[in-house]
Amino acid sequence: MTPTITAFASSPDRGRGLARDMPVRWALEEVGRAYDVRLVSFAEMKQPAHCALHPFGQIPTYEEDGLVLFESGAIVLHLAERHAGLLPGEPKARARAIGWMFAALNTLEPPILNREVAVLVERDKPWYAERLPFLEDRIRDRLRDLSARLGEADWLEGDFSAGDLQMVTVLRRLASSGLLDEVPNLRAYVARGEARPAFQRAFAAQRAVFTAAGNVAQA
Amino acid sequence: MTPTITAFASSPDRGRGLARDMPVRWALEEVGRAYDVRLVSFAEMKQPAHCALHPFGQIPTYEEDGLVLFESGAIVLHLAERHAGLLPGEPKARARAIGWMFAALNTLEPPILNREVAVLVERDKPWYAERLPFLEDRIRDRLRDLSARLGEADWLEGDFSAGDLQMVTVLRRLASSGLLDEVPNLRAYVARGEARPAFQRAFAAQRAVFTAAGNVAQA
Numbered sequence: 001m002t003p004t005i006t007a008f009a010s011s012p013d014r015g016r017g018l019a020r021d022m023p024v025r026w027a028l029e030e031v032g033r034a035y036d037v038r039l040v041s042f043a044e045m046k047q048p049a050h051c052a053l054h055p056f057g058q059i060p061t062y063e064e065d066g067l068v069l070f071e072s073g074a075i076v077l078h079l080a081e082r083h084a085g086l087l088p089g090e091p092k093a094r095a096r097a098i099g100w101m102f103a104a105l106n107t108l109e110p111p112i113l114n115r116e117v118a119v120l121v122e123r124d125k126p127w128y129a130e131r132l133p134f135l136e137d138r139i140r141d142r143l144r145d146l147s148a149r150l151g152e153a154d155w156l157e158g159d160f161s162a163g164d165l166q167m168v169t170v171l172r173r174l175a176s177s178g179l180l181d182e183v184p185n186l187r188a189y190v191a192r193g194e195a196r197p198a199f200q201r202a203f204a205a206q207r208a209v210f211t212a213a214g215n216v217a218q219a
Numbered sequence: 220m221t222p223t224i225t226a227f228a229s230s231p232d233r234g235r236g237l238a239r240d241m242p243v244r245w246a247l248e249e250v251g252r253a254y255d256v257r258l259v260s261f262a263e264m265k266q267p268a269h270c271a272l273h274p275f276g277q278i279p280t281y282e283e284d285g286l287v288l289f290e291s292g293a294i295v296l297h298l299a300e301r302h303a304g305l306l307p308g309e310p311k312a313r314a315r316a317i318g319w320m321f322a323a324l325n326t327l328e329p330p331i332l333n334r335e336v337a338v339l340v341e342r343d344k345p346w347y348a349e350r351l352p353f354l355e356d357r358i359r360d361r362l363r364d365l366s367a368r369l370g371e372a373d374w375l376e377g378d379f380s381a382g383d384l385q386m387v388t389v390l391r392r393l394a395s396s397g398l399l400d401e402v403p404n405l406r407a408y409v410a411r412g413e414a415r416p417a418f419q420r421a422f423a424a425q426r427a428v429f430t431a432a433g434n435v436a437q438a
Contacts, residue, residue, distance in 0.1 A: 074318035
């Protein structure tokens with residue numbers, strides 16, 4: 001049965017692949033599964049029909065054969081558990097790869113999102129100039145530690161895994177910040193992820209939604 | 220083999236069970252596994268020996284038979300996958316329970332932690348009075364949606380699961396904020412979690428570390 005995911009009808013990221021359908025699309029492409037997409041507007045996301053699928057009224061959701069999932073991390077893990085290619089077979093390496101998924105979503109993403117929210121919401125506030133360096137230093141701390149752990153390796157745990165998929169997804173949010181340029185091995189790590197054919201297919205698919213909506217994406 | 224976890228030698232939460240060793244202790248108690256604890260100071264956490272276990276220089280870590288894990292969510296999931304009692308057996312229910320773990324850590328915890336950080340770091344800043352209501356309203360949005368989904372149920376997905384363990388852990392951080400008091404079914408949900416014998420044993424164990432250090436916990 002072909003699974004169905006939901007995505008923004010009009011993504012606020014303007015087709016840059018930063019919305020949370022992107023890691024799910026990427027995972028589906030990595031494991032070679034076709035999928036259907038149902039686009040939802042911001043208004044529809046908050047209606048009862050969508051909230052029955054996603055209690056927080058967001059995207060993405062994942063529907064397959066009576067199973068409904070939300071939370072992109074949970075969906076990626078679900079796919080990684082059921083298909084080859086996104087988790088090591090050896091149990092300890094598998095546990096570590098899953099650990100990197102949690103690290104991406106719970107240790108790296110929160111400070112990165114906080115900076116994003118500040119740039120969006122507080123840019124005109126009198127405290128913005130004082131808060132922004134504080135927020136960026138918290139991100140730098142995380143990037144420094146992650147960079148030290150990655151070292152010269154291609155991926156965080158042996159071969160490419162769901163942990164890398166999730167980590168690259170999170171780090172891509174820094175593209176416009178310049179912070180990733182301070183950490184060459186992480187910049188190269190993100191580029192390696194983006195160069196994967198599955199990423200390219202997923203990126204093109206989400207971008208097509210944006211261009212089909214009559215907009216011009218700003219990369 | 221008995222696993223070893225790390226915890227704060229002197230927890231900044233003053234024994235209230237809000238540090239991230241708490242969900243790991245709780246999960247170990249739920250599945251009936253004995254464990255050893257190695258206490259680390261703030262200085263030790265940033266030394267190479269500990270950073271070899273935890274790249275971000277934090278607690279907890281989990282060591283067992285050559286496996287080293289960090290990220291409390293990953294450790295709880297690892298335990299839940301290997302022992303009965305923390306995940307449903309039916310595959311779809313299992314996937315949904317894991318989904319609640321991600322929801323706790325990636326959707327609920329970030330706004331809750333942002334409020335905590337603001338209270339700690341920005342209390343004396345001129346913008347604090349304007350930012351705090353904004354931060355609290357973001358938490359209220361999440362609590363409202365979670366409350367609607369939980370409804371009159373005892374737990375989020377059938378029987379108590381790792382998803383509840385993680386969600387209750389995150390919601391407990393709101394105890395001193397008053398925000399949980401606005402949502403009676405979630406307040407009762409947290410109380411149900413705290414009433415579990417495994418929670419009680421885990422709480423007592425982490426509190427004993429604090430009182431042994433010669434301090435008096437402020438509940």
